[in-house]
Amino acid sequence: MAYFKVEKLVKYFGGLAAVNGVSFEVQKGEIFGIIGPNGCGKTTTFNMISGVFPPTSGKVIYQGKEIQGMKSHKICHLGVGRTFQVVKPLGRMSVLDNVTAAAFSRVNTIREAREVAEKTIDFCGLAPVADVLAKALPIAGRKRLEITRAMATRPDLLLLDETAAGLNPTELLEAIELIRKIRGNGTTVIIIEHIMHLIMTLSDRIHAINFGQSVAEGTPKEVAANPQVIEAYLGKDYA
Amino acid sequence: MGILLQTIVAGLLKGGLYALIGIGMTLIMGVMGIINLAHGQMMMVAMYIAYVLNTMGVDPYFSLLVAMPTLFLLGVLIQKYLLNPLIKVDTILPENQVLMTVGIGMVLTEVIRFIFKSDYKYVTTSYSSATFFLGGISFNVPLTIAFFIALAFTAAMFWFLIKTDLGRSIRATAQDKDAATLMGINTGRITVVTMGLGAALVAAAGCLLAPVYYIFPDLGGPFTAKAFVITILGGLGSTVGAILGGITLGMAESLGATYLGMEYEDIVGLAIFVAVLLFLPGGFKRLTKV
């Protein structure tokens, strides 16, 4: 039994298919990359997995359980955490309060939540800005806050949606290090990314999507060599 | 049968007027995404303009020519100096602009009360209760005129939005403000113009209502309520929706008054409003697609 898989996911908005038959399987403990050109349906796929909206058809199976169509908060409680491509900080709350709010998904008292939050903040390296209001953080901080908050819900499976976009080279290295650390912790990671360097270095396997459909899957090397992928996506960068 | 027909005619005529009140609101709501809770109060101001002109012997239909530009200016000033500055302000409540319109409505009402006292005023015309009969059904002349002027204004608005550059910019802003900004549209100016237009349209409604109704400072509130019911019924930003919404509300009120009892008149309107929120979110716009 696969740890996590999606089967023939389809999503129509009005008459348009944003996702039209995406299927993949993720093994426990791996870092699984999803690539594809802009508007190919990556984020829509994430939104269906995390319950922002239900798929038009298809299945999402997590640890043997069909979770498609469930509400976001329920899926979070099952152990699937996510970050948003367009960051959504809880602006008028401090970093610590942001993470504390997330920690309540696992514990009930404010003391425990604080503890979890502080630990997670340390783990993710946000301790120096713990008391800063989230809206006052620079973009790198906000991206990192997204991850920290998701980690505070103690996910078993973490969905990262372009967490490296807009980062400078140093920040990028830090991000790679953090994601490795998260995986090292036993968390499975699915990652959407545009920055090829990052996804090629990090991913154990990569799944390529184009026009809402799966086109290729394999190790970074295999995918990079796949002619369809090169044509559809990498062509522009690598040709 | 006579009662039913008379009720339908009454509802239809009143609905025309409601539509005109609603068009201004729907424009504002569509473009700015806010409910203008001072909408009825703006109409009230226009009615006082009609009243003052009437005491000088000006017919309410001619006072349109004064009231509409005046209210246009009032709308422009409000948008420019009171509402647009709020966009930049960081606050907890996203509804700050709506709350601001509540304050504006209070100020308009009280300033008018200050000048004119709470007394009822009315516009006297020779034709206020003129009627003609078609097969035993009575048609009030001013309301019939108002109905056709409302239709004319809607048609004009429709043409303006579809055919002119400014109209297209307004529609673009209503659809996606950020995209419109990127396309080089000065959205700040568009919101100002839209508020002015909305105010001018409701001013027209006020002048048309003046001969058949009466005027007092607290008149605004109930009409604001009607305007937002119409807007929700019709769908935000849809002029055709506003006409349909206005007529639906007028008809529902009349039918409710006849067949349930007049005291249910307002409840019927509100019940329809809630029903649309629940079962047809997006209003008639969803059905008509314009």
Added chain:
Amino acid sequence: MKKTPVAAIVAVAALALLPLVLADNYFLHLLILFLIWVIIGSSWNIMAGYTGQVSFGHAAFFGTGAYTAGLFVMHGGFSAWWGMAFGGVAAMLLGLPFGAICFPLRGAYFALASLALNLILMHLATIAERFTGGMQGIMIMPTFVSKVPYYYITLGMAVATLVVVQSIIRSKWGYYFVSIREDQDAAESLGIDTNRYKNVSLAVSAFFTGTAGALYMNYMGFIDPHVVFSLHDYSVMAILVAIVGGVGTIYGPAVGAFIMVGLQELFRSGFFGLFKYLGDRTGSETFTQAMEVVQHAHVLVFGILVVVVILFLPNGIVGDWGKIRKSVFRSKPAA
């Protein structure tokens, strides 16, 4: 989030001792009104200021509470004090299905739906003459002649409301409420059942508002649909109290209540008789005329206050206190 400030405890102690010093009925009445507004303002605030769900129809809950108390008297001749036990519950029972239906509507739609609920209840209470007494209202003889018992009951309720609101805000619920206000999608992704917690917030808010309504019935001794379901006097006033004081702050509504009740009475009474006094002293007509102007101006002043506060103090007096201090007390060293 800090501990209860000493100033708040001092303020409550001072209010508790006040009747011993100042047994004047008129001031006690104003203080009771102030405290009722503390309750309503704080209730509105927990839902709108903390959870971000703006209600334009809080009079619906206030009126429901008041009518619960009134109907106990009207049908069966119970004491209106039963309303204190059930008024809040009744308001909650009204709020929950309403919330369940309307919370999925985002943004201004919810605000509009609450406005509609308010108006519908007002009309229904007017029409259902047999059940509610219609516009003839419900009248009872107040239990106590003295204001002092009412004062302490209201003070107790207001303090209780503030304490409950404060402890909710500092608990898991509080974190959830504010998360929902700040970003609903993010909140969902963090495992927060946003609809459920919006309803929790609504229930708390409706409960305290309803209890305030029941208290009003007992204290005022008279209600009718246009009084307790008044859009202007309760729904809008609740918003004003909170935004003037500061939405999303614990003490904002209390400060707002003080200012709004104070201003209203200040203007209604012509600056507490100052104009009349001056007029009598000088025998000048000007003061009498000025008083009339002032008396007619109170709603105008409210309106201007709203406009000014939203433009310049968008977070209210408490929320923007730092800003006020900077501009008003600039020369003084920071306190």
Added chain:
Amino acid sequence: MRAYPKGLLTVAVLLLAVVLCGGVMAAENVKVGIVLPLTGAQAKFGEIEKRSFEMAAEEINAAGGIKGSKLELLFEDDTGKPDVGRAATEKLISRDKVTVLTGGYSSAVTQAATAVAQQFKVPFLVTTGSADEITEKGYDYIFRINPTSSEYFDPFETLIQKAGGIKTMALLYENTQFGQSSAKDVEGAAKSAGIQVVVKEGYQAGAIDFKPILSKVKGAKPDIIYMVSYVMDAALLMAQCKELDINPKMFAGGGAGFTLPEFQQKAAAAADLVYSATLWSEDVPYKGAKEYFNKFKKKYNSETEYHGAEAYGSMYVVADALKRAKSFSPNDIRDALAATDMMTAFGPVKFISYGKKTQQNKLPNTFVVQWQKGKMETVWPEAFAKKKYIFPTPAWKDRK
């Protein structure tokens, strides 16, 4: 939560200081507290009553005042809201220490205010508030000069009998306290007079269009249409009756709106031949009525009507009771008020108990007026009629 703003406390203390300084008063005068709507929707009538009270007080003071001291009127604005009215009454009693209270315009405010007066045992002469309940609670400090709303229909009963041929009635009323309670009374009275009520409908004041309800009325073909409406609704109702060509034998208004000049001005031709109940008009055969009307017009250069006469009369009743009272203690004034038996410009005043009511003035006559050629004429009871009533009302198309 930011630091608790200390400056706020300073502001609060300052405000309180201002409050405490206000209201310092000269002594020696007899203080009369008057609660009226001076702002808000009812302010128009509050104003007329206030002016009438002031006019009467000036006259009384000019004629020597009360046992050597002068009347001092303290007006409080109730803004038309019961809670404010209650607070205002409390202020008059406990801060201003008034000797006696009068005024009270809307029924709702009056109910709240009288409850306070009764609790504090301060005599209160109600001027206008007309709901029956106000004098049905057995409050021994509350008196009322105004007849209750249930008596507004009385003169119509005799007029209808005399005129004959009226068997069915349409009853339209505004959904206010006055409207709802009047409608109940009129329905009862009509039934006992053998008149069948074929349509009975309430409406929200402020409607634009009465045609739905009126087409129903038209279909029911009543002999009389009785409307309890305030002035502008009244004008629209009549105008739309004309538009729909509704022709009963009689259009009748139950007080309030139908007697005001604005009604006639707004409804214009549609107002003609409409009847209305009234408690008072300047033509009533009471000493001082016409004088009051003319004096008011001269002094303030504006119209007055029955509310003003009530206020004017109330002031004289209060003055009379104060003069007769053994002392200015509440009890003595109460007793003096209870023993009142005098004639005022509003009519004879004597507080009696009947039915459930206590200490209620009962006018010997209420009147029916009819708009004839743009003028309001007293037409009933016959003994006081200035003009003969015109009955049945001719159809709209037969009028010139």
